[in-house]
Amino acid sequence: MDLLWFAIFAVLLAGYFALEGFDLGVGLLLPVLGRTRADRDRLVAAIAPYVLANEVWLVAVAGTMAGVYPLLEGEVLVGLYPLVVAMLMSWVLRDAGLWFRRRLGGPLWRGFWDGAVAFGSLGLSAGWGMALYAAATGFQAPVVHPLGLLLGVVVTLLFAFHGWTFLAWRTPGAFGAVRSGRAVLVSGLVAALPAIGVLAGAMPYLLAHTAPPATLNVLSLMVLPVAPILVGAQVWVWRTFRPGKTATLLPSFF
Template identity: 60%
Template sequence: MEIFWFGTLAVLLIGYFALEGFDIGLGMLLPVLGRSRADRDRLVGAMAPFVLAGEVWLVALAGVLFGAFPALEGEVLSGLYPLVVSLLVAWILRDAGLWFRRRVDGPRSTAAWRSLWDWAVCLGSAGLALTWGMALVAMAHMAHMAHMATGMSGPLLDPLSAAGGVVVATAFCFHGWTFAAWRLPGDPAARGAVRTGWGLLLSACAAAAPAAVAVAFLASAIVGHAAPPETLSVLSVMVLPFAPILVGAQVWVWRTFSRGAVPTFF
């Protein structure tokens, strides 16, 4: 049962990086690819419908972590508290930018208002990518320190964790660039990117690779922090019936918004 829930946790984390990585990357690239207000509107409209669907994976990941690995959840929150807070702040800032950027109309106020929230999307997305990369490195460091019996504390900001943040941010930017080319095939913003579904799949694998490597490195530590078998069995009965709903919702979102006109209400 521990292996099953570890696999569930791994799928959710890797799936989040693959399905949310493109809109985080596109948010970082918004000032670069969106040279005009119309370009930025089109780019945000292309990726915004997928944001909530991608965030569902993160919510489900947190639920599995709390329910199936409560001891690990406590160690992550206490050991990575500054990074967890930074992640939440960046998440709120990015989402606020997406929902507020089109809420004011008027010839004088619209440009300044949208510019403000476009930068919120960009900075929030950069914060998400960098913090995720640093968190993966920090968790690997914590697991290594625990294995060496030298304590669970360690620096959260060092050259290695900074490099992890840069790697994740770069992978997400590549994924976002490829998504823009795939979703907006006639748009010159993502000129030079592969515009096929296979190209998007490749960039999704690149975005998910850091999470996959971290999960593989942390496998023994995660399994060792699993809840008792009785708890995992009850959790299976409560959670598994809702799995088809999660999958079905993801399929509906992609079938509805992956083709056709770009929504204009973002």
Template identity: 40%
Template sequence: MHTPDTLGTLAIVLLAFFATGYLVLGGADIGTGMISPYLGRTDDERRLILASFAPFFLGNEVWLVATAGVLVGCFPDLEGELLTGQIAVFVPLLTGWVVRDAGLWSRGRGGGRVWRAVCDGAVVCGSWAVALSWGLLLAALLTGKPYEPAGGSVAVLIALAVAALFAAHGLGFATLRLTGRPYARARQLVGRTGPWQSFALTGVLLGALAPAAGAGLPLAARAADRATLSLLVPALLVITPLLVAAQVWTWRTFRHRVDRPSYL
């Protein structure tokens, strides 16, 4: 078995770090979008819900871009095999991502009640598509079949469990950010568990999925050559603290609850 050197090990750690960051941070806005029909019953309430994660979702998606960048740059052969084998999962995942973001960006760009309802539907459907697609991809990785779409009852159960975890994570995020009736509805489902405790618990569970799924991949054996890693890994080590600092600034700046519809 090929033993990775320091650069290869750092590349694996960076890949796990970015993937974990995306699932924990991006999972919050995906999950909130999934349960928004329950939380928001009126147009103003739905705007309030979208406003709760609007300042975060672009920054959260940077973590996904960083994950893809590390995979492509540091593990190019493996990336090609995963993309080819899981194309049936990646297509709905990317489609859901585009549909959701289009709904978020387009909602406040004019149009009447019907237009806003269509955009709200795009956010909900896109969020569910993304969550279920991630569930299917993680099912394939967790069951040791990374080069083919997951199938069978076990894969379906894993995909549904992952989607439910996204929704629960979004629920915890909603209790941290919302006010009024949407907050009351979220708090009712969370129960006696404190908002931060609920969000932290689902965050830990989501975060554990990335290294668990990656453990079955031949990362050490499929890393790029040393010359490539010697260029990419130091650059990533410089960029990573900046990304973390930007994320901390965003969460600190928008740490207060949303009490009125805005942004979208």
């Protein structure tokens, strides 16, 4: 049972990096590729159908960590409290930018919220790299550490590359490139590599600090029946909004 829940936790965390990674990557690319209002609308429209579905994976990661690895949850919240708060604020800022950017049509309003999307995406991407480094060191290193900042830069670049690959698949030719679905899968795996590497190194610790069997049995009864729904919903989103299914991409988040 311990190995089963470790595998579930690993799949959820790697899945979050692979899926939310391209959302954040497109947000990072908003100032680079969004030279006009129409370009920025097209960038946001490209990720619009996926954002909420992808964020569900983070909720699943947090819930699994709290139930299966309660000691790890305490170490994350205590050892990384400033970073966790900064990441939550970045998350709120990014999502607020997506929802509010089209509420008014003025250039200052739109520019501010487009900047919020980009800045929030940067904060989340870099924050994940710093959090992974802290986890890899057993939460003994300072929250702001040179190697943690370096890993934050690496994760940010991987997410940006994943976002660019996703755009080349979702909007072929619109931003100068065309990529296949297989290329998106590969870039998603690459974006998830930092998380996979940390999980591999932390596997002995996690297995030694897993919740008691009785707790895992209850979690299995509550969570495992819902897993097919989560996977099915994700498949439905990707099949429904794949390239060629709609004639045009309309801006979302009205």
